Amino acid sequence: MTELISKSDIDKRVGELAAEINRTFGREDVVVICILKGAFIFTADLVRRLDFPLIVEFMELSSYHLAVSTDKVVVTKDIATDLTGKNVLVVEDIVDTGSTLRFIHSHLAAKNPASLRFCVLLDKPAKRKKHTPLPDFTGFVIPDEFVAGYGLDYDQKHRNIPNIVIKET
Ligand code: IMP
Numbered sequence: 001m002t003e004l005i006s007k008s009d010i011d012k013r014v015g016e017l018a019a020e021i022n023r024t025f026g027r028e029d030v031v032v033i034c035i036l037k038g039a040f041i042f043t044a045d046l047v048r049r050l051d052f053p054l055i056v057e058f059m060e061l062s063s064y065h066l067a068v069s070t071d072k073v074v075v076t077k078d079i080a081t082d083l084t085g086k087n088v089l090v091v092e093d094i095v096d097t098g099s100t101l102r103f104i105h106s107h108l109a110a111k112n113p114a115s116l117r118f119c120v121l122l123d124k125p126a127k128r129k130k131h132t133p134l135p136d137f138t139g140f141v142i143p144d145e146f147v148a149g150y151g152l153d154y155d156q157k158h159r160n161i162p163n164i165v166i167k168e169t
Contacts, residue, residue, distance in 0.1 A: 001148070001161075001165040001166065001167060001168070002165060002166045002168075003163055003164070003165055003166075004142060004145070004147055004163075004164050004165060004166050005140060005142075005150075005163060005164040006163050007162045007163045010045075010139075010150060010163065010164065011045075013139050013140065014042070014045050014046055014049065014139070015049060017046065017119060017137050017139055018046055018049030018050055019049075020137055021046075021050060021089065021119065021137060022049075022050060022051050022052065024117070024136075025050075025052050025087065025089075026052065027052055027053075028052060028053075028087050029052075029053045029054070029055075029086070029087065030050075030052060030053070030054040030055075030086075030087045030088070030089050031054070031055055031057055031079075031081055031083060031086045031087070031088045031089070031113075032047055032050075032054050032055070032056050032057070032088075032089050032091060033056075033057045033058070033059055033079060033088060033089070033090045033091065033108070034056060034057070034058050034059070034091050035059055035060075035061065035090065035091065035092045035093070035100075035104065036058050036059065036060040036061075036077065037060065037151070037153070037159070038092075038093030038094065038151050038152050038153065038159075039091045039092050039093045039121070039151060040151050040159075041150050041151035041159070042091060042093060042121045042139075042150065042151055043056070043091045046091060046119070054089075055081065057079040057080070057081055058077065058079070059075065059077060059078060059079050059104075060075070060076045060077035061073055061074065061075055061076060061100060061103070061104070062074050062076050063099065063100060073099055073100055073103035075107065082111075083108065083111040083112065083113040084111065084112045084113070085112070085113070085114050086113050086114060087113065087114050087115045087117075088108060088113040088115065088116045088117065089117050089118075089119060090104060090108065090116070090117070090118045090119070091119050092104070092118060092119070092120045092121070092135075093120075093121055093122065093151055093152050094120065094121065094122040094123075094124060094147070094152060095120050095122070095123050095124065095125075095128070095132070095135065096124045096127055096128075097127050097128060097129050097132075098128050098129045098132025098133075099129065101118065101120070101132055101133060101135070102129075102131065102132050102133065104118075105118075105133045117136040117137070118133065118135040118136055118137070119135065119136065119137040119138075120135040120137070120138050120139065121139040121140070121150075122139060122140055122141075122142050122147065122152075122164070123135065123138045123139075123140070123141045123142065124141075124142050124143070124144055124145075125141065126143070126144035127144065145166045145167075146166070146167045146169050147164050147165065147166055147167065148161060148164070148165055148167045149161030149162065149163055149164045149165050150162065150163065150164050152164070154167040154169075
């Protein structure tokens with residue numbers, strides 16, 4: 001496995017993202033929604049650097065690959081909090097085709113939040129579908145490689161690797 005992003009580069013970038021997010025939200029109350037499972041480590045590191053009042057919620061999704069351009073995303077664990085009128089920050093591990101991000105966007109927009117923003121650690125734009133919402137905060141833009149570590153899995157394994165590596169498939 002080849003290293004793509006070192007632990008120290010991740011730490012530095014998470015700090016920069018947190019500073020950007022702190023400037024954006026000011027003193028508002030925010031609901032941070034961690035998308036399981038891949039974003040659990042990123043969310044844990046990020047929220048400890050956010051300095052406004054927040055609560056953390058967890059949402060889990062599964063996606064089924066049906067055909068080249070039709071992925072079906074389903075919610076396996078939804079959030080319990082009422083989002084009506086709330087400021088929401090979604091924390092996601094990686095955007096690839098964009099199907100998951102598009103699904104989350106429409107699923108959460110239907111809950112009538114005051115604002116809905118996305119923070120994504122990794123952006124893999126090569127296979128991006130049209131009409132994918134742009135993340136508001138992005139950690140790293142990466143090439144079209146399968147990556148693991150720092151919460152991201154390969155076949156549910158390798159989430160505990162502290163850096164981000166390319167998983168040769
Ligand atoms: P999308 O719907 O095609 O944008 O895919 C997003 C989801 O696929 C992410 O939330 C990840 O769970 C998974 N995924 C996509 N690329 C990778 C990768 O390189 N490593 C680990 N998971 C990935």
